[in-house]
Amino acid sequence: MADTTSTNTSVDDRTEGENPTRDLLADGIVNMLKPTVDQIEERIKFTRIRQVELHQHIETLLIDLQRISEAQPAPLDFEEYVKKLTNTKRRVMVINNILHNAQFEGFGNCKGAGLLHRLHLSLLHLDDEVEMETPHFDHLCQERYSSVYEPAEDSFLLLDALxxxxxxxxxxxxxxxxxxxxxxxxxxxxxxxxxxxxxxxxxxxxxxxxxxxxxxxxxxxxxxxxxxxxxxxxxxxxxxxxxxxxxxxxxxxxxxxxxxxxxxxxxxxxxxxxxxxxxxxxxxxxxxxxxxxxxxxxxxxxxxx
Amino acid sequence: MKLLTHNLMSSRHIKGVVTGFPLKLTARDVKVSEVDFNKDFIVRILPKLDWEALCQAVESIGQGTDLPRSLDPDFNFEADTEFLKKAHHVLMEVEVVSGELECPETGRKFPITDGIPNMLLNEDEV
CATH class of the missing domain: 3.40.50.150 (Vaccinia Virus protein VP39)
Known part of the structure; x- marks a missing residue:
């Protein structure tokens, strides 16, 4: 994708105003790229659906785990796993966000490449230990805190940036x-x-x-x-x-x-x-x-x- | 609310107030909890503080220690670990759980409940 941009720029540099060769060249390149871009978009759509599913799964799993730990009289320690799940949830949310933006912005410009790069980085870090653990916030589900903004994508993105x-x-x-x-x-x-x-x-x-x-x-x-x-x-x-x-x-x-x-x-x-x-x-x-x-x-x- | 936080607050957000510092502190409930002493932190935070205001606050909540009322500019506090430990205690370990803050200029009172000072004003005070 980056190559396309650079070619365009160099042609732009050489000529000013109308240039049939440049237009033809640009059209050709766009046509050449279009099937791939379409394919990528298709994949992103698919991945996003999967991500949402994964997110839902993690959430139900979290609730289940919480229920189990509540019901379990024996000192079974799920704390560690709940923590891991919360961290994964955060990562999934961030990736989801990037994908959403990728879809929104489209792949017709070089921003797509940047987004893909970030996505790639995020995916690479998916298995990494999170340095900055997402704090527990189970108490937020209590009725008295209903007027507090619940941690969402932006909060997790901020945690990631920090x-x-x-x-x-x-x-x-x-x-x-x-x-x-x-x-x-x-x-x-x-x-x-x-x-x-x-x-x-x-x-x-x-x-x-x-x-x-x-x-x-x-x-x-x-x-x-x-x-x-x-x-x-x-x-x-x-x-x-x-x-x-x-x-x-x-x-x-x-x-x-x-x-x-x-x-x-x-x-x-x-x-x-x-x-x-x-x-x-x-x-x-x-x-x-x-x-x-x-x-x-x-x-x-x-x-x- | 730590006394360190108190030292950084003012009531300058009230209409007409010029400095609004230091806020007069009264405490109904004070909690002391142990916090690890870090010499470097105290040495670095001290220049940012108003020492006299801190002493006043300490006295007003009845946590009077033998802290010097004012700091001599030549006083080399970095070398005085005893002094730094006392400063650490009042800055980090003493917490006001409930009480009041009062604007020194207008007398407007701000409640402290569960350790949280409420500095919100009414529409006509801003």
Whole structure:
């Protein structure tokens, strides 16, 4: 795929405007590639269906395992397996996401090659030990946490991105790590656990239930996280200015009615688009100099996808 | 809420507040749990803190230790492990489970419940 692009570019360089030879050549190449592209698309469709099935299987298996461990009076330890399954689930979700994007973007451009490359990498790592384990979040199914954003594809993708950069993060020996909109607390808890040097891990969320949930997630996973219930970056004004070493932010990306911003709980967490923009405009100055590279937000995820 | 976190917070998000620091701390319930001492961490975090505000906070929750009220700029704390251990204790091991934070300028109170300070404001206060 990359070859096609380079040929096109060189022809482009030589000529300007109308060029029948170039058009003919381009058409020829496109026609030549089309059957393969169609085939790949067909395969992707098939793989995606399989992935979804696999995902469902893993989920039922997880539930079964949980049920067994609950029903089993004998001290049968499934913990390890549940952990492995959760990690695999995360990987499957990420691959699914890449496939989805591949299908969405189509293979007519060179992006397809990049996506395929990422897919290949993800598949290679499927069997690897996950460095950054997905924290347990079984307690999230409790009714009281129904208003907390459950870890989904974006959370897992964020965990993956953090995992990839874990070496870099650790090499800078961060002192203060902050996650804005920590929700279930899965991301900040996971990070807190794999830092090699001690650091203050802070989680901030506008939703009081989410704050509580983050605390429980951290406790259950042996991670030390301090939680503050507050409105986005407002707390960053003043004292925390230029002292944050790692800033994690997975902002809401669903466009919502402005009225929803006033509703408490989850709708409000999702609807803070306006503040969100203000935040991304200002956050450059909030992090400590020299650590500016380590901002993890959906922007990074978008790039990643 | 750790006293380290308290030292990094302010109430500057309230309309009209200039510094909003330090937040006056009152505690109903305090928990002390053991956290591994890491000398390097304390040495590196100290320059980021407001020492006097920390001492005030420690006193206000009745965890008074013999910490120096102010830090002499010439004080070589890196070499004083005893001092660093005390600082570690108040920064990392003491946690306020329930109580209140009060804005020094407006007197606005923010509750701390289950160790989580609630800094949310009403629409008209922002």
């Amino acid at each position: 995992e990839q950069d874990l070496g870099v993060i650790n090499s800078t020996m961060p002192l203060i790590c902050l996650e804005v909109g920590c929700g279930s607390g899965v991301v900040i808890s996971a990070l807190g656990r794999c830092l090699e040097t001690p650091a203050l891990c802070l989680g901030v969320d506008i939703n009081p239930v989410a704050c509580h949930c983050t605390q429980i997630t951290a406790q259950k996973n042996g991670s030390n996280v301090d939680v503050i219930c507050a409105d986005l970056a407002i707390l960053l004004l003043g004292r925390l200015e230029s002292s944050i070493d790692v800033l994690i932010f997975n902002p809401p990306y669903v466009v919502t009615e402005s009225a929803e911003v006033l509703e408490p709980g989850l709708p409000r967490s999702w609807a803070d688009i306006l503040t969100n923009d203000q935040f991304s405009l200002n956050n450059e100055s909030r992090v400590s100099p020299g650590f500016k590279k380590h901002q993890y937000s959906s922007q990074l995820l978008m790039k990643d996808r």
